[in-house]
Amino acid sequence: MKSVRIIALKKDRKRILEHLQDSALVQVKTGREAEEGFRRSDKSSQRKQFERNAELTEQALKILNKVSPEKKGMLAGFKGRREIDPDEIGRIAADSAKVIGICQKIVNLDKQRADYAAEQVRIKTSLAQLEPWKKLDIPLNTKDTATTAVLIGTLPKPYDNTSLSEAIAKEAPDLIFEFEILFSSANMTCICLFAPKKQRELAEKALRTYGFSQPLNPTSRTPEVKAKRQLDKSADIRKKDEEAEKEIASLAKYREKICETQDYFVLRSEKYKVISELDQTKHFFVLNGYVPEEDCAKLEVLLTKAADCVVEFEDADEDAPVKLKNNKFAEPAQSIVSMYSAPSRADIDPTPILAFFFYFFFGMMFSDAGYGLLMIIATAIAIKVFKPDKKMYNNLKLFQYCGVFTVLWGLVFGSIFGDAPLMFYKMFTGDDSIKTMQEFLPWPTLDTQKDALMIMIMSIGLGLVHILVGMGCKFVICMKQKKYAEAFFDTGLWMLMLCGFAVLGVGIATLPILVTVGAGIAIACAVGLVLTQGRGKKGIIGKLVGGVASLYDITSYISDLLSYSRLLALGLTTGVMAQVFNMLSNLFGTSVIGIVFMIIIFLVGHAITIGLNALGSYVHTMRLQYVEMFSKFYEGGGKPFEPFSTKSKYFKTKGSKEE
Amino acid sequence: MDGIMGMFLAIVAAAVATVFAGIGSAKGVGSAAQTSMGVLSEDSSMFGKMLVLTLLPGTQGLYGFIVGFLILINCGVLGGDMPTLGQGFAFLGASLAIGFGGMMSGFAQGKAAVSGITMTAKDEKNFSKAMVSITLVEIYALLAFIVSLLIVIQVPNLTF
Numbered sequence: 001m002k003s004v005r006i007i008a009l010k011k012d013r014k015r016i017l018e019h020l021q022d023s024a025l026v027q028v029k030t031g032r033e034a035e036e037g038f039r040r041s042d043k044s045s046q047r048k049q050f051e052r053n054a055e056l057t058e059q060a061l062k063i064l065n066k067v068s069p070e071k072k073g074m075l076a077g078f079k080g081r082r083e084i085d086p087d088e089i090g091r092i093a094a095d096s097a098k099v100i101g102i103c104q105k106i107v108n109l110d111k112q113r114a115d116y117a118a119e120q121v122r123i124k125t126s127l128a129q130l131e132p133w134k135k136l137d138i139p140l141n142t143k144d145t146a147t148t149a150v151l152i153g154t155l156p157k158p159y160d161n162t163s164l165s166e167a168i169a170k171e172a173p174d175l176i177f178e179f180e181i182l183f184s185s186a187n188m189t190c191i192c193l194f195a196p197k198k199q200r201e202l203a204e205k206a207l208r209t210y211g212f213s214q215p216l217n218p219t220s221r222t223p224e225v226k227a228k229r230q231l232d233k234s235a236d237i238r239k240k241d242e243e244a245e246k247e248i249a250s251l252a253k254y255r256e257k258i259c260e261t262q263d264y265f266v267l268r269s270e271k272y273k274v275i276s277e278l279d280q281t282k283h284f285f286v287l288n289g290y291v292p293e294e295d296c297a298k299l300e301v302l303l304t305k306a307a308d309c310v311v312e313f314e315d316a317d318e319d320a321p322v323k324l325k326n327n328k329f330a331e332p333a334q335s336i337v338s339m340y341s342a343p344s345r346a347d348i349d350p351t352p353i354l355a356f357f358f359y360f361f362f363g364m365m366f367s368d369a370g371y372g373l374l375m376i377i378a379t380a381i382a383i384k385v386f387k388p389d390k391k392m393y394n395n396l397k398l399f400q401y402c403g404v405f406t407v408l409w410g411l412v413f414g415s416i417f418g419d420a421p422l423m424f425y426k427m428f429t430g431d432d433s434i435k436t437m438q439e440f441l442p443w444p445t446l447d448t449q450k451d452a453l454m455i456m457i458m459s460i461g462l463g464l465v466h467i468l469v470g471m472g473c474k475f476v477i478c479m480k481q482k483k484y485a486e487a488f489f490d491t492g493l494w495m496l497m498l499c500g501f502a503v504l505g506v507g508i509a510t511l512p513i514l515v516t517v518g519a520g521i522a523i524a525c526a527v528g529l530v531l532t533q534g535r536g537k538k539g540i541i542g543k544l545v546g547g548v549a550s551l552y553d554i555t556s557y558i559s560d561l562l563s564y565s566r567l568l569a570l571g572l573t574t575g576v577m578a579q580v581f582n583m584l585s586n587l588f589g590t591s592v593i594g595i596v597f598m599i600i601i602f603l604v605g606h607a608i609t610i611g612l613n614a615l616g617s618y619v620h621t622m623r624l625q626y627v628e629m630f631s632k633f634y635e636g637g638g639k640p641f642e643p644f645s646t647k648s649k650y651f652k653t654k655g656s657k658e659e
Numbered sequence: 660m661d662g663i664m665g666m667f668l669a670i671v672a673a674a675v676a677t678v679f680a681g682i683g684s685a686k687g688v689g690s691a692a693q694t695s696m697g698v699l700s701e702d703s704s705m706f707g708k709m710l711v712l713t714l715l716p717g718t719q720g721l722y723g724f725i726v727g728f729l730i731l732i733n734c735g736v737l738g739g740d741m742p743t744l745g746q747g748f749a750f751l752g753a754s755l756a757i758g759f760g761g762m763m764s765g766f767a768q769g770k771a772a773v774s775g776i777t778m779t780a781k782d783e784k785n786f787s788k789a790m791v792s793i794t795l796v797e798i799y800a801l802l803a804f805i806v807s808l809l810i811v812i813q814v815p816n817l818t819f
Contacts, residue, residue: 572725619790623794
């Protein structure tokens with residue numbers, strides 16, 4: 001990584017920034033104060049406007065997707081962004097005002113629909129309130145006539161004709177009255193009571209003792225008319241709502257334009273973000289940034305061609321970001337490294353090592369030639385058909401390489417869709433003399449079930465190699481930093497000790513002489529560790545105790561090594577599950593129906609096996625890298641390189657280098 | 660009689676391995692799935708990540724099933740010879756490891772998965788950290804599985 005300083009005339013600012021954005025070569029330094037004699041131009045209000053517009057388009061797209069969902073294939077996620085001509089951006093810019101208008105319209109229509117929905121709820125409640133009064137054929141707010149008092153209201157208890165008249169008579173024996181019960185339920189009775197006008201007070205008093213209350217919002221229309229009006233209103237609103245929905249749907253044809261416009265505004269706001277970081281004077285400006293070392297020449301050519309400018313490079317400072325750069329084989333695994341953390345400046349790039357072990361262990365766990373082949377073919381087709389963006393392309397490539405190793409390990413373990421070849425052979429020839437895939441296949445293979453112990457030892461052996469490679473990296477890093485004590489005593493001795501144990505293990509199985517050799521190495525290393533590990537402590541006793549205590553680390557190495565037994569476990573899981581489904585599919589015999597069932601069970605069963613075990617293999621390989629290997633040397637914590645680029649979601653300009 | 664008893668024990672062993680490990684996974688995946696559905700109700704675009712985290716406690720059941728299956732193909736139900744009484748007991752002993760190891764680690768991994776899911780819901784960048792942390796629990800199911808496995812494949816060679 002290099003620091004770069006670009007000095008150019010202000011009139012060329014637009015052009016230079018556009019070139020930088022398209023080429024995505026430079027990360028602009030942010031958060032610095034302007035140098036003395038320079039000014040910053042504050043573009044935050046324009047930027048806010050662009051961001052608001054981008055947000056508006058996002059809102060509009062969301063509404064469109066709700067109203068008329070885009071028809072997308074299941075595999076559309078693989079698809080790369082559309083490529084457009086640089087000139088087309090001009091057209092998008094010219095249309096942007098119109099498109100923003102459309103977005104605004106969509107958002108407004110959606111707001112209206114929300115209001116309609118709220119209104120519908122209001123109508124529904126008012127209808128529910130009117131429901132008990134349905135039988136009343138005079139308005140709820142009917143006033144007294146010349147001679148008769150009219151009392152309309154509710155009582156909080158259930159009554160029928162007899163019980164109510166009894167109740168009133170008891171409270172006011174002199175009252176002359178007539179009433180009608182309109183509705184009665186467990187906690188409410190709606191009544192309409194008539195009495196002579198001069199007895200009104202008496203009637204009111206009597207009713208009040210039973211908790212009489214008048215309706216909440218009396219109207220001058222009969223409840224029936226009122227309900228009908230509400231219903232009409234509701235229908236009207238529903239119609240309006242449908243119209244609004246239709247109108248939104250009719251705007252769905254602008255979806256692509258809205259997407260483009262969103263990208264355009266994101267692009268603009270990115271650019272203005274950079275402009276705010278430029279040191280400027282009246283006539284020229286200075287841009288400070290980082291550029292990967294290998295791109296320096298390219299950048300210089302690009303800029304000097306574009307405008308008159310000065311490009312200066314110097315060694316990057318402490319805060320410089322890190323860009324991983326690897327060959328084609330290792331590049332797909334970069335995403336795995338960056339998921340953990342970008343390497344710090346002290347680290348070496350672990351990607352090549354990680355890539356190999358990732359593919360290798362994935363293959364060993366998934367270990368089926370048939371599945372591996374499917375992975376290779378499927379990813380190849382996806383790459384060919386969808387022309388995915390760089391990131392998706394790398395993910396597909398990752399699985400393709402994993403697929404290659406899956407095939408290899410599948411051949412080693414004699415597993416091709418489980419024992420499918422053998423099963424079909426038996427089924428159609430009736431030859432029962434061959435019992436296992438190991439006998440069936442012409443090349444020598446390992447049986448995950450019968451040779452489990454051996455494969456477990458092999459797994460742990462591979463684990464030892466993996467860990468030793470990790471420690472080797474630590475050794476190299478320490479040597480580079482000239483920390484020789486750390487390199488030889490803390491890492492080297494442990495590596496030697498692990499090797500000693502390995503020799504000892506091999507010796508137990510084969511040559512007795514190796515046992516002595518291995519034990520000798522291990523003991524020598526142990527002595528070395530006791531002598532050196534306490535070197536930071538004070539006093540001879542402190543040093544010795546520190547040294548002896550460090551031997552306790554052996555437990556962590558043992559648990560790390562045992563962790564690799566998952567290579568066997570997951571490999572076996574794939575094989576056995578495949579075998580189980582083969583067995584199930586075989587149950588129905590060779591009749592026509594039997595074969596139909598066989599095909600269905602075979603396909604579904606293997607799909608399940610692939611899904612579950614590919615997930616398991618992916619997760620566990622990752623864990624082996626992160627927990628077992630990275631813990632030996634990798635620090636991480638670096639900042640990933642994030643170049644000034646278009647950051648677009650839907651289109652990319654032709655020839656742009658951006659990932 | 661010994662043969663029948665041996666067979667009975669072997670079948671019980673297959674059941675123990677499958678059922679108890681299955682209980683662990685069912686509970687683990689169940690609680691993880693509940694949490695992830697809560698997250699998905701807010702943001703359905705995280706389905707892929709949620710699915711991965713939800714499925715992580717599912718392996719215990721798989722291991723139990725495989726031990727069960729290996730017992731069945733070695734005890735005369737799906738192949739192999741009828742086991743002796745001693746072999747039957749050996750199968751049963753083997754199944755206990757993955758049965759209970761799987762069950763308890765399934766519970767624990769389920770809890771870890773729930774936390775991992777909420778962590779990922781807050782920030783998608785936490786996904787890989789959550790994934791690795793959840794997998795840390797799995798080693799104990801794996802160790803149980805390997806012990807069961809090593810016994811089961813040796814049982815046909817036992818003579819008592």
